[in-house]
Structures are given as C-alpha cells and as structure tokens.
Amino acid sequence: MVAIQVVICVSLLLVQGALGGGGSEWTYTGQHGPLHWGSMFQSCAGNRQSPINIETLNVKQEYWKPLSLKNYEKAPSRMRVKNNGHSAQVEIDAPVAPRVSGGGLKGEYIFAQFHFHWGADSxxxxxxxxxxxxxxxxxxxxxxxxxxxxxxxxxxxxxxxAVLGVMLEVSNSDNPALAPLATALLNVTDAEMYAEISAMYPLKAFLPRNIEKFYRYEGSLTTPTCNEVVTWTVFDEAISISERQLEFFRSLHPSELEEVPILVNNFRPVQPLGPREIRQRNKLVPRTMVACTPF
Structure with a gap:
C-alpha cells in the first residue's frame, strides 16, 4: 500500500496556511509577544482562549466511554521534525492515519502533527x-x-x-521514544530546517500509560490566530524526559523576529477560564437507585 501522507505541508501549529492569514509576525518576546496578540489578531482576544489553569477541585465529573485510539500502536513509515521558528514540530507518513474518538469527543479526529512547548529551565x-x-x-x-x-x-x-495535551516531567534517565527525536534536533538548529528521524516510535509511545484520567474543556489554538475551535484533552499523568534531552530543545534557534538567541519559553500565559466548565472523565459507573422490598 502506498503510504498516505497524514500531514498537510504547512505549519499546522500555526494553521496560517489553512486560514489564509498572514500571521507570521507574532513572537513570544517583545512588541509582537503574547501580551499584544489580542490587538494583532481579533480571535486572540476572545473569551474561550487557551491555555488555562486546571483546578482539579473545580471540575465536573463525566461518565464518558474511554478514548479510542486507532493506529496509535503502529510505527509510521516516515517521521520528520521541523524547527518552524516557534516550536519543534513532528510530522509523519503512515499507511493508515492515526485517529482518536470516544472519551466524550463528538466524532472521529484524524492525526495531523505533534509539537512541543518548553522553558529556559525546568x-x-x-x-x-x-x-x-x-x-x-x-x-x-x-x-x-x-x-x-x-x-x-x-x-x-x-x-x-481535537488536541491531546501531554505534560512532561524530568527523569534521571532518557525517555527512549524521545531519543531519536532529540538527536534529530541537532540538524534543525535554525528556523525552517527539516530533518528525518531515524528510529520511528508509534504515537502511543508519546502518551502516558494511563489515558483514562484526563481533563476536557473547549478552547483555542495557543498560537495566533488563536481560533476558538479546539476541544482540549489534557492528561493527568505525565511522561518522562531527561534534562539532557531537554537541552536539545533549548539549543534550537527561533525565528528572526524573536528578541532572544535561543528558542525557549515558547508558551502562552494561562488565559481566563470565564464561564467555561472543565470536565473530567470518571471511569466509575454511577450508582443507580435500588428499590428495596420491605420484609
């Protein structure tokens, strides 16, 4: 079977090509940074923006079926990483496109790409x-x-x-699934560079073991143009990454518009939750009322 390319060769992180918008002027620093996005892009000043702070004591329990991940266990036929000037973005080719459904999602969603956000330190x-x-x-x-x-x-x-959000926490040892990617980052130090990833792990390797506990809310892209079109699924359990592997990401160079020499702190500040609800999947089935017959 000829491999189906499951990415569209535009920066899906920015979604600029799909929107037909200019949008490349934004940055994470200076006069085009996050504090100014709302005046630069109307959607970035909306009332359903992302990211948010998830207060675990203020979530609504839902009794959804588990997430269904199709073809997540199959290794892709090709995997590439791009330094798009704002993040390290990974695109794949696969004979059958990975898909996600269930877990309260209304429909089936096709995988496009994954990317990372990180800090100057841990x-x-x-x-x-x-x-x-x-x-x-x-x-x-x-x-x-x-x-x-x-x-x-x-x-x-x-x-x-639909975006699946996975937290990473520091471990004393390297994460094997991230090792080939970290090595490939040496070949994409400058913005707009691509590199092949030598060893290709299935997407499942980049998810936590426990995908049953997650938080769900309606939000937006976290980069301009901040379209409010995202159903967010943020997992409670993190995956690991070593400090050594983090340094590969911190060695990348950003777009020329950034006012810093290295690509770090590429995250948007948390946005107001407003009237939105954060929901959490509860795998327990709610108890039903049982009628008792008196003796």
Missing part, C-alpha cells in the same frame, strides 16, 4: 498548568475532525480540532 515550560503547577514541557497532538474533510475546513468550525 521550573517552567508547559502551557497548561494543573493546580498552578507548570511542567518543564508540554506536548500537543493535533487532530482535525474527519467529517470536515480537510484541516482548512476544520479550523472554520467550533469543534474542528
């Missing part, structure tokens, strides 16, 4: 925070709704994208 880096705790890195697996046909059409719809 005290910060993630975009979402959980009870105010910021992790050193966050991985985003981006999917678009299959019924809309294309990414370009999906980003026009309120439920067009």
């Amino acid at each position: 005290t910060l880096g993630s975009e979402h925070t959980i009870d105010g705790v910021r992790y050193p890195m966050e991985l985003h697996m981006v999917h678009y709704k299959g019924s809309y046909g294309t990414l370009g059409e999906a980003v026009k719809r309120r439920d067009g994208l």
